[in-house]
Amino acid sequence: MRFRHILRADQFDRHTLDRLYALTNRIRKKRGTRDGALWLRAQFPHRRAILYFLQSSSRTWGSFVAAAQNLGMDTLDIRDPRVSSEVKGEASLDSIRTFSSYADVIIMRVNDKGLAAKAAEHMDSAGRPIPIINGGSGPDEHPTQACLDDYTLRRSFKERGGIDGKTIALVGDLKRGRTVRSLARFMQHYTGVKLLLVSPPPFAMEKDVLDFLQEHEIRYAVTDNFDQAVAEADAVYMTRIQDEHDTRGESAGVDFSKFCFTERHLKILKPHSIVMHPLPRREELSVSCDKDPRVMIWRQERNGMHVRTALLLRVLREQEMEKRWGGPLPKHIQDQLWLLDSA
Structure with a gap:
């Protein structure tokens, strides 16, 4: 599985889940020590995540913020549609395209069940290597x-x-x-x-x-x-x-x-x-x-932060390596990105 965007449950196969949970377990252990937690926070201090949450949320939003902070990332919140240019009639995809200029990953929670997939397609067609993560899409997927x-x-x-x-x-x-x-x-x-x-x-x-x-x-x-x-x-x-x-x-x-x-x-x-x-x-x-x-x-609630830390780590590693490689990674390189100390 290519970790460019996380949009649907059926993207994940059993092998990918096995590796994701093994990485999650290693992150849990790493965060249990001061040196390990500092090592994790040194992974992406130069990266920013935008949380584009137009649906109410505290736990999903909070666990994604904590996951980003576990990796040393900065976060920017767009949570109130009243302060968005969408109240002026701006299309959602234009808003997301704008956010892609400020962030390295966009985490979305919106009412429109198809918007995350449309945003991912929009990023790809625009040549913007910005991952989209679906944090909940209406009554459809999470x-x-x-x-x-x-x-x-x-x-x-x-x-x-x-x-x-x-x-x-x-x-x-x-x-x-x-x-x-x-x-x-x-x-x-x-x-x-x-x-x-x-x-x-x-x-x-x-x-x-x-x-x-x-x-x-x-x-x-x-x-x-x-x-x-x-x-x-x-x-x-x-x-x-x-x-x-x-x-x-x-x-x-x-x-x-x-x-x-x-x-x-x-x-x-x-x-x-x-x-x-x-x-x-x-x-x-x-x-x-x-x-x-x-x-x-x-x-279950605590597990959310650990799993989302692993997801963010894996997504951002692939993003970095694809920039170096100049395109999609061969399988043996993708496999190395599941190793916690590979970065």
């Missing part, structure tokens, strides 16, 4: 969240044979939840996985994802029986109502109370199963459950 979720699953199941053969329940607003859409696609990299797609019928998983699961022979079941899914699952992935995407108040007419994880469900959950949530949460995962060690939400 590839870096899928990476950290997959990494969390792997670490949680390390002593139980990994993700292969596990049953994973995706719960909540599956129709508009970009995290579950991206994570579902990642299951193509494992064998014997079964997905339980748990939601109120009006907010069931979209057909494009179901078609993807069928095409890749990933077993799944669509259900609204939350208790049964909790009892069966090895991992329960909770999500909130995505009511910011309502156009006609659709969420108000649906009873989501049947899809809330409470202390009662801890008694149903298997002893070695885990509970995850991409955050932010509402009542769908009770705070009273946090004390149970099977609830992994804070470990």
